[in-house]
Structure formats: structure tokens, C-alpha cells
Amino acid sequence: MSLDWEYFFSLFTMSAFYSACVTVIILSTLGWFLGLVLGFVVACAKMSSSRWLNLPAGVFIWFFRSVPLLVVLVFVYNMPQLFPSTGPFLGVPFIAGLVSLVITEAAYIAEIHRSGLLSVNKGQHEAGHALNISFLGIQRLIVIPQALRISMPALTNEYVTAIKLSSLVSAISLPELLQTGQRLYSQNFLVMETLLAVAVYYVAIVTIFGSILQFIERKMDVPSRKPATLSDAECDALRQQAVAMPIRKTTSLTGLPPALQLKKLVKRFGDHVVLKQIDMKVAIGEVISIIGPSGSGKTTLIRTINMLEKLNDGEVVLFGEDFIQGHEKPNMKKVRSGMQRIGMVFQSFNLFPHKTALENIMMAARYHGTTKEKEVCRKQALFLLNRVGLLAHANKYPHQLSGGQQQRVAIARTLALSPDIILFDEPTSALDPEMVGEVLKVIQDLAKEGMTLIIVTHEMDFALSVSDRIVMMEHGVIQVDTSPSDIEHADESTPELLRMKRFMGMENEESKHV
């Protein structure tokens, strides 16, 4: 048996096939896109902690992934028999086909979205929170763009599946490609030629639209972008554009309330009490280093100050005003305005990987509208980047920067909100030794300018040189709270201080014999 090639080629000049192609493209594209949107809602519902949301979402995914599209299709198309009022809507084959495709696609795509959303690092949410960006803002600006990039290959694959699945709507007499072919070969019995032509049409659609999605995927692929270091001339040009930030001078003023007052802070993780009634005052412009053995609660302490950890009991007072009360539901208005005054720099930088260094710095100011115009915002970000010595790297993405450079960008990002207090959580612990100095220098400059700083650190020499007070924590309590000079002069008459001195590695020969 040989194929009738003349007939086969004639099928590519037949207008019925081209209108069938249009039907397939519209149906599968709409089905995929609406499935994308519905799938996102279902994924968010499934990830919600509310049983009222995650249970129905789980049932939806389980049910519609289990039922074949053909069954859903026939059911939806015949729905008007049960509910006649749906007739004008679901009785239309295109709409019945679209609704079925959207429901089935949404069940699959919800799981793709969920894996994308889950793969965005917790630190990204925390960095957004520390920049006082709301939950929805964090999703829109930080999480969804990253999750979409991660999910894009699987979503492209799902689009191809939608194109192929659209052939099933031939079962309800929608003149798509397969149905057009079936109608032809039922008249002339040239089955193989017709189906071969149908296959060619499908391959062409998949190839064209698959390539478009792959192009978008490549555009979203941040690691493949490699903006270069700017030349000296380019840096000079940018420096001319930079506009100084209105940084608040917070040198200690007598008569003003402390910048921070921690009153009997208690934090528990299950039965484990990590902070045991911590009391501490931080004056305006003061630099405090918190040291102590691993697990003593240093990080937890500063995380409770900006609500990254929920306080169980106690109170945080910010510039003399109520800020956080452990035993009460937070007053979100007060918390939001307080958070605006506290910046945080993380051990693992938590820069936004889909944004350049400059965009990382601009994000929060633009979100909060502290600087209305994008251009002013950009100029201030340039100023901050210049201040941390990274103007030449303005257009680079975090993956192109060294650890020390990333941390300096993170500090500039924090400064973009003009905070009054900055919390540093072991800012140099994730850095190679040769990069520690460059970050400490930036922190030292902030200290000299009178910024209020609380620094959790294991860099003892740095703590001694930069701090007004050094606080040593052990087992969730503050053991010693003293000045660097008291530590340096510690001897046997002050055993607590001597122990701290030893912990800091400053033990001298004399004291070793104590």
C-alpha cells in the first residue's frame, strides 16, 4: 500500500484545517493561561494554613488529576441536562471544551506552582519582611517572579500537553484539527494521509508556540545574564547622577528615650525556652555587639525585635513608644511604622536573585513610595552603592558578586529605607576570611556616623573596636553587659568579666593561671 502524496499535500491548502488550527491555538492557549491563573489560586489555597482552604484545594487537585479529561468534557457538555440554565453557556462545544481544559490543567498546574513557590528560599520572605514589604507585596515582587522562573520549563511542557489534549474536544463535535480530519477520511477513506497531515499541523503548532515559550524562558533565566563591571568613566558618570540619601543623624541626645527597650522578652520554640526574660536598653546612636556560645539565643533575640520571630511574652519599646507586646495581638499599624525604623542585615545576605544590585536597593523605597519618582529612587540607590564601594557593579546580579560584595549591597539595601536602627545577624559568618574586612569597614563607618547598631557577631576584635557595649548571652539570658574597656581591664576581682575576656580570646598569661 502506498500513500497518496498528492492528496496529502493538498490538505495543506485546505482552509478548514487552518480554521481548525486557529481553534486549537485559541482553545489550548486560553485553557493553559486560565489554568495557570486558577492553578495559582488553588496552589496558594493548598499552601494556606487554614483547613477551610487547603482541604478543598487538596480535594480539587486529587479529583481532577484522577479523572480523564474526556470524562470531564462529556460531563461538562451534558451538564445542561441536569441544570438547564447552564445550556446557553456549557451547551456551546468551545466553552464546554475550554471549561474542561481549564479545570484539568489547573489541577496539574497547581502542583507545578506549589513546587515553584516552595522552592523560593525562606530568607527571601524574611528579607522582604525586614524591608517592611507586606505579605502580598512580597509575593508580587519577590516570590512569584522567582517561582515562575523555576516553574517555567514545567509550565511550557504543560502548554504542549494542553495543545495535544485539545484534540479530545473532537468528542463533542468541536471542529478542531482531529475532528476536521475525521470528517474528511470518513468520506474518502484516506485515513493515513489525513492523519499524517493532522500530525504535521500539531507538530507545527507545538514547535512554533513551544519556541515562543522557550524564548520567554530564556529571557527569564537570570543566571544566564552577565552584565559587565562598569568602566571608570561609566562609574564617574553614575557618580555625577547620585543623590545623597537623607540619612537621619541619630547621635545620642540627652533627654530622649532609648532607641530600643527590651522588657522581659520570652521566646519559646515548643518547650524549649530560648529567651528567658531578657531586659536590655539601647540608647540612640549606641553600638552594641552581642556575643556568646552557639545556641545561646543571640540570633533569636534580634529576630524577635523585628518580628521575624513572634514574641511569647515581654515587650519591645521603640523610641519610647509601644512597638511589640508578646502577650497581645500586634497592632499592625504600629508594627508597620516601627518596622520602617529598623533595618536588618542577614548572615546569608538574602539579596533578591532576580534583581540587579541597583534594583535590590531600589525595591523597598519604590514599594513604600518614600521616593515617589523612579529616577530619584535610582539616583539615591546609586549614592548608596557608591557609599559601599560597589558602583562599578550596579548592573550585576547577586550571583555575579562575591560574598563580601553581596553583603555590602545588602547593607546598602537596608540603608535605602533610612532606618534609625540596624540589626546585623552575624554579617560576616558566611564570608571567606579575605572578605570579612570589607564588610566590617562599612559597618564601622555606620557606627562612626552615629547609627544605632545591634550586631550579633563572632568577630571579637571587631566587637571590641566598634562597640560601646558588649553583651554576652548564655542559655537564653544576658550574663554580662559591659563596655570593651571593662573587658580589657578584667582580672580575678571581676570573675564574670574575666570569663567573658577568656571567651573572647583575650586571655593573658597572668589570667590563665587563675
Ligand SMILES: Nc1ncnc2c1ncn2[C@@H]1O[C@H](COP(=O)(O)OP(=O)(O)OP(=O)(O)O)[C@@H](O)[C@H]1O
Ligand atoms: N525556628 C526554630 N525552631 C526551633 N528551635 C529553634 C528555632 N530557631 C532557633 N531555635 C533554637 O533556639 C536556640 C537558639 O538559637 P539561636 O539561633 O538564637 O542561637 P545563636 O546564639 O544565634 O547561635 P549561633 O551563634 O550558632 O548562630 C537553639 O537551641 C536553636 O536550636
